[in-house]
Amino acid sequence: MAEKDYIQGATGPWEIVIGMEVHAQVSSKSKLFSGADTTFGAEPNHQVSLVDAAMPGMLPVINAYCVEQAVRTGLGLKAQINLHSVFDRKNYFYADLPQGYQISQYLQPIVGKGELLLDMPDGSTRTIGITRLHLEQDAGKSLHDQSPRESFIDLNRSGVALMEIVSEPDMRNSEEAGLYLKKLRTIVRYLGTCDGNMDEGSMRADVNVSVRKPGGPLGTRCEIKNVNSVRFVQQAIEYEARRQIEILEDGGKIDQETRLFDTGKGVTRSMRSKEEAHDYRYFPDPDLLPLEFEQSWVDGIKAALPELPDEKKARFIEKLGLSPYDAAVLVAEKESADFYEKVAKGRDGKLAANWVITEYFGLLNKSGQSMEEFVITAEKLGGLIDLISDNTISNRLAKDVFALMVETGKDAATIVEEKGMKQVTDTGAIEKVIDEVMAANQDKVAEYRSGKDKLFGFFVGQTMKASGGKANPAAVNELLKKKLAG
Amino acid sequence: MTLDPDKFTIASALEGLAKKDFTSVELTQASIKAMEAARPLNAMITETPDKALEMAKAADARRAKGEAGLLEGIPLAIKDLFATKGVLTTAASHILDGFKPEYESTATANLWKAGAVMLGKLNLDEFAMGSSNETSYYGPVTNPWRAKDGTKLVPGGSSGGSAAAVSAGFALGATGTDTGGSIRQPASLCGITGIKPTYGRVSRWGIVAFASSLDQAGPMTRTVRDSALMLQAMAGFDPKDSTSVDRPVPDYVANLDGGVKGMRIGIPREYRMDGMDPEIVALWEQGKQWLKEAGAEIVDINLPHTHYALATYYIVAPAEASSNLARYDGVRYGLRVPGKDLTEMYENTRGEGFGREVQRRIMIGTYVLSAGYYDAYYTKAQKVRTLIKKDFEQAFQRVDAILTPTAPNAAFPIGMKNDDPVTMYLNDVFTVPTSLAGLPGMSVPAGLSSGGLPLGLQLIGKPFEESQLLRVGRTLEKAANYTAKPFHWWES
Numbered sequence: 006m007a008e009k010d011y012i013q014g015a016t017g018p019w020e021i022v023i024g025m026e027v028h029a030q031v032s033s034k035s036k037l038f039s040g041a042d043t044t045f046g047a048e049p050n051h052q053v054s055l056v057d058a059a060m061p062g063m064l065p066v067i068n069a070y071c072v073e074q075a076v077r078t079g080l081g082l083k084a085q086i087n088l089h090s091v092f093d094r095k096n097y098f099y100a101d102l103p104q105g106y107q108i109s110q111y112l113q114p115i116v117g118k119g120e121l122l123l124d125m126p127d128g129s130t131r132t133i134g135i136t137r138l139h140l141e142q143d144a145g146k147s148l149h150d151q152s153p154r155e156s157f158i159d160l161n162r163s164g165v166a167l168m169e170i171v172s173e174p175d176m177r178n179s180e181e182a183g184l185y186l187k188k189l190r191t192i193v194r195y196l197g198t199c200d201g202n203m204d205e206g207s208m209r210a211d212v213n214v215s216v217r218k219p220g221g222p223l224g225t226r227c228e229i230k231n232v233n234s235v236r237f238v239q240q241a242i243e244y245e246a247r248r249q250i251e252i253l254e255d256g257g258k259i260d261q262e263t264r265l266f267d268t269g270k271g272v273t274r275s276m277r278s279k280e281e282a283h284d285y286r287y288f289p290d291p292d293l294l295p296l297e298f299e300q301s302w303v304d305g306i307k308a309a310l311p312e313l314p315d316e317k318k319a320r321f322i323e324k325l326g327l328s329p330y331d332a333a334v335l336v337a338e339k340e341s342a343d344f345y346e347k348v349a350k351g352r353d354g355k356l357a358a359n360w361v362i363t364e365y366f367g368l369l370n371k372s373g374q375s376m377e378e379f380v381i382t383a384e385k386l387g388g389l390i391d392l393i394s395d396n397t398i399s400n401r402l403a404k405d406v407f408a409l410m411v412e413t414g415k416d417a418a419t420i421v422e423e424k425g426m427k428q429v430t431d432t433g434a435i436e437k438v439i440d441e442v443m444a445a446n447q448d449k450v451a452e453y454r455s456g457k458d459k460l461f462g463f464f465v466g467q468t469m470k471a472s473g474g475k476a477n478p479a480a481v482n483e484l485l486k487k488k489l490a491g
Numbered sequence: 492m493t494l495d496p497d498k499f500t501i502a503s504a505l506e507g508l509a510k511k512d513f514t515s516v517e518l519t520q521a522s523i524k525a526m527e528a529a530r531p532l533n534a535m536i537t538e539t540p541d542k543a544l545e546m547a548k549a550a551d552a553r554r555a556k557g558e559a560g561l562l563e564g565i566p567l568a569i570k571d572l573f574a575t576k577g578v579l580t581t582a583a584s585h586i587l588d589g590f591k592p593e594y595e596s597t598a599t600a601n602l603w604k605a606g607a608v609m610l611g612k613l614n615l616d617e618f619a620m621g622s623s624n625e626t627s628y629y630g631p632v633t634n635p636w637r638a639k640d641g642t643k644l645v646p647g648g649s650s651g652g653s654a655a656a657v658s659a660g661f662a663l664g665a666t667g668t669d670t671g672g673s674i675r676q677p678a679s680l681c682g683i684t685g686i687k688p689t690y691g692r693v694s695r696w697g698i699v700a701f702a703s704s705l706d707q708a709g710p711m712t713r714t715v716r717d718s719a720l721m722l723q724a725m726a727g728f729d730p731k732d733s734t735s736v737d738r739p740v741p742d743y744v745a746n747l748d749g750g751v752k753g754m755r756i757g758i759p760r761e762y763r764m765d766g767m768d769p770e771i772v773a774l775w776e777q778g779k780q781w782l783k784e785a786g787a788e789i790v791d792i793n794l795p796h797t798h799y800a801l802a803t804y805y806i807v808a809p810a811e812a813s814s815n816l817a818r819y820d821g822v823r824y825g826l827r828v829p830g831k832d833l834t835e836m837y838e839n840t841r842g843e844g845f846g847r848e849v850q851r852r853i854m855i856g857t858y859v860l861s862a863g864y865y866d867a868y869y870t871k872a873q874k875v876r877t878l879i880k881k882d883f884e885q886a887f888q889r890v891d892a893i894l895t896p897t898a899p900n901a902a903f904p905i906g907m908k909n910d911d912p913v914t915m916y917l918n919d920v921f922t923v924p925t926s927l928a929g930l931p932g933m934s935v936p937a938g939l940s941s942g943g944l945p946l947g948l949q950l951i952g953k954p955f956e957e958s959q960l961l962r963v964g965r966t967l968e969k970a971a972n973y974t975a976k977p978f979h980w981w982e983s
Binding site for chain 2: 055058059060061062063064065066067094096098099100103104105106156158284286287288290291292293294
C-alpha cells in the first residue's frame with residue numbers, strides 16, 4: 006500500500022477500506038421467476054405477471070436463461086461455480102415488495118470465490134477478491150412524487166433477475182473503487198450478461214466503507230446503499246471516509262449503519278442504524294428446488310465463453326506489441342477493442358493503436374456520436390494508416406487528411422488525390438526545394454557551417470514548409486545533412 | 492323426475508348419466524336444492540348455482556356429442572382455498588375480502604377439463620389453519636353428524652366444509668387440501684373417504700399457500716372408487732409448480748379391486764399412545780383383522796421418531812406460513828384498513844384481517860425463524876423431519892402400506908377445544924408424520940363410535956404408490972361395509 010493513498014488526518018495517516026456489493030441486472034427477456042417482460046421504460050405496471058404481483062397461490066418457476074448468465078458471469082470472474090445452490094426467502098415488509106419476501110440466495114450461492122483485475126493507470130494491475138455472486142429478485146419501485154397524500158407502486162421491476170456480486174474489502178481508495186466498478190461493467194458487457202447501464206439502474210452499488218490506522222485492525226463499516234454511478238461512488242467514498250476520520254479523531258466511534266448518498270449535496274446520511282436493521286429470517290424457499298448442475302454443463306459454458314478483457318489485453322500486449330496502458334484503454338469497451346482489431350488487421354499494431362486512441366477517440370468524442378454513428382469506419386481509418394505506412398503521406402499530414410475525412414466523409418486516398426497531398430519522395434524535387442531554401446538563407450547556412458548545429462531544425466522546417474508539407478521527412482533530413490555539410 | 496344426490500356416488504352418477512337416466516342439469520339442479528337446504532351447516536362460503544347450471548348444460552352437450560370426460564357432469568364443491576376464476580376466493584379469511592382471482596388453480600382447471608361442475612366454494616379453517624373448522628371468518632361449519640343429545644359437532648378441519656358437504660350428500664365430491672391432516676381428519680370425523688396424495692402429485696399452483704413444503708390437494712368423496720376417479724382428474728405434472736413431479740398418472744380405477752393378497756401391512760408400535768381412546772384401539776384392531784382376512788400379512792413396525800412429529804410440524808408449518816402470509820398486506824388486493832403511515836396500515840390491516848389462530852401461527856413462525864432461535868427451532872425441526880422421513884423409508888422396505896387410526900377421537904362439540912390450542916393440535920397426531928414425510932395417506936370410514944359417530948382408519952403408502960394405497964383402501968372399505976349416513980336434521 007503506497008503512502009500516497011493514505012488520508013492525512015490531524016492524528017496522522019488513515020487508510021480507507023472499501024468493499025462493494027454490486028447489483029447487476031441480468032440481460033434477460035423475462036424475469037427470474039416469471040415470464041413477464043423486462044424491457045426498460047415501459048408504462049408503470051405493464052410488465053407484471055400474477056407471480057410478480059404475489060397473487061394468492063402463485064408460484065415461482067426459475068428462468069434457466071438467468072441461471073446460465075449467472076454461471077457465465079461467475080466464470081468471467083474466474084470464480085468457483087457451485088454445482089448445488091439454494092434459493093432462500095429474505096423476509097421483510099415493504100410496499101414495493103409484493104411477496105413480503107425477496108427470493109435470494111443466502112448460505113449456498115450459485116457462485117463462490119473469484120477475482121477481478123484492476124488495470125491501474127500506470128499500466129500495473131491489482132487483484133480484488135470476489136467473495137460470491139448470487140441470484141435474487143429485484144423489488145418494485147415506490148413513487149412518492151405522484152400525489153401529495155399517497156405513494157404509488159410500480160411493479161415493472163418486481164421480480165427482475167439481479168446478480169449480486171460481492172467483493173472482498175480489498176480496495177483502498179475511491180479510484181480503485183471506480184476502476185473496480187468499470188472493470189466489472191466491462192466484464193459483464195463482454196459476456197452480455199448485463200448491459201451495465203448504471204443510469205437505467207441495470208447496475209447499482211452498495212459501498213462498504215471503513216477507515217483504520219495503516220496496518221491496524223479493521224474499523225467499523227458503514228454501508229452506503231444504491232449508488233448509481235461511478236462518479237457518485239467515488240464522491241460517496243471520499244465524503245464517508247472523511248466523515249468517519251473526523252468522528253474518530255474527535256474521540257467518537259463509528260456506528261455500524263446503512264447510509265444513503267445525497268447526490269445533490271454530496272454527503273451521506275444515516276438511513277437506519279444496526280438496532281433498526283431487519284432480521285430477515287432467511288430460510289430455504291419451499292416453492293423452489295435447489296439448483297443442481299453437472300460439471301460437464303459448466304465446462305461446456307466455460308468453453309464457449311468469449312475472449313474476456315484480461316485475455317484480450319494480454320494478447321494485445323504480446324502479439325501486437327502494445328503498452329499495457331494502451332491495451333487497457335482499448336479493451337475497456339468491447340466495441341473499441343473490436344474496432345481496433347479491425348483497424349490493426351494486417352497493419353502495424355502500435356501505429357493502429359496510436360491512431361485509434363489519440364486521433365480517432367479524440368474526434369469521436371468531439372462529434373458526440375457513438376462509434377456506430379461516426380463517419381469513420383475501421384476500413385476508412387485503416388486506409389489512412391496504409392497511406393502512412395507506404396510513405397504516401399507523412400504522419401503529420403495524415404492528421405490533416407483525417408480531419409478532412411471526418412468533415413467530408415471521403416476516404417483518405419480520395420482526399421490525398423484531390424488535394425495533391427501526396428508526399429514527395431522524389432529526391433530530385435526535394436533537392437530543388439532545399440537548394441531554394443539554402444539560397445534564401447545564406448547567412449544561416451554560414452552560421453550552421455561554423456558550428457551552430459541547432460539550426461538544422463530550422464532548415465527542416467523551412468524545407469517542409471516550402472514543400473507544402475508534402476516532402477518526406479526522412480528524405481529531407483538525409484538530403485539536408487548532405488547539402489549543409491557542403 | 493326428482494333426484495336425490497345423496498343416493499349417488501360419483502361412479503353411480505356417471506353410470507346414470509351415461510345411460511341417460513338423467514342429465515347433468517337435472518343432477519346439478521337437485522344438488523343445488525340440497526345445497527340450499529343444507530345452509531344450516533354453513534358448509535359453503537359462496538354458492539355458484541348459475542355457474543353450476545351453465546357448466547352442467549355444457550357437460551350435457553359434450554356428452555351428447557360423445558365427448559364425455561372422466562367426470563362429465565358431476566357436481567363438485569371446491570374448498571375455498573383454490574383460486575377460481577371470477578369467483579370470490581377467500582381462504583375463509585377477512586383479509587381476502589372481495590378477492591376474485593383472474594386465474595383458475597391447476598387442480599380445479601383439471602377437474603373442469605374432465606367435465607366436472609362447480610356448485611360453489613366451501614368453508615374451511617382460515618388459511619387452512621385448524622382442525623375443527625372453527626377458525627373461519629365465515630363462522631364454524633357444523634358436522635352433519637350430531638351427538639345423540641343433539642349437540643352440534645365440529646366436522647374437523649381444515650377441510651371441514653368439504654367433509655360436511657360430501658357427508659350431507661349435496662356434493663358428490665369435494666376438493667380438500669391437507670397440510671398436516673386437513674383432508675384425512677375431517678374425512679374421519681364426517682364418515683367419508685379422503686386421500687392426500689404424495690407431495691408433488693397434484694399441482695399447488697393457484698391454491699392459497701399455507702405451508703408450501705407440506706400442502707397437497709386431494710379428493711374427498713363417499714367411496715374409495717370416487718376418490719380414485721377424482722384424483723385421476725386432479726393429478727399430473729404442472730410446469731408452473733416447481734415441486735410438481737413429472738411422472739405419468741397411472742389408471743387409479745383399473746386395479747381398485749385387486750385386493751391385498753400377499754401384501755404386507757405395517758402396524759407402527761409408536762402410534763399406540765398412552766391414554767388412547769379404547770374405541771379407537773378396538774377399531775384399529777378390527778382393521779388389522781379385516782386386512783388379514785383379505786390375505787394381507789400384518790407386520791409390526793417401528794417409526795421411532797413419531798413422538799417428535801407434532802412438535803416438528805408446529806415449527807415447520809408456521810415458519811413457512813409466516814412467510815407465505817406476508818403478501819396479505821393491504822397493498823394490492825383484499826382488505827385494507829388505513830393507517831397514518833405504511834407501518835400502521837400494515838398493522839391495522841393484518842390485525843383486523845387475520846383471525847386469532849392465524850395470528851398465533853404467524854407469530855410462532857416468525858419466532859422460530861428469528862436470529863438466535865433459528866438453529867434451536869427451525870434447523871432442528873428440519874433435521875427431525877429428515878429422521879421421520881427415514882423412519883418411513885426403512886419401514887417401507889418391509890411393508891407395502893401402513894395402517895393406523897386417522898384421528899384420536901370422533902367429532903367433538905363446537906367450542907370444546909378452543910381454549911387450548913395444543914389440545915386442538917393433538918387431533919393431527921396420527922396424520923402429521925405422513926405429511927412431514929410427503930407420503931400419500933388416506934382415511935377410510937370404518938365404523939361408528941359408541942356415541943354413534945363415524946371413525947376412520949388411515950392408510951399410508953409409498954411415494955407415488957397411490958394406486959396400491961387405493962387398492963388397500965378399497966379392501967378395507969369392502970370389509971368394513973360402512974353404510975351409515977347422518978340424519979338430515981337440517982332439512983326438517
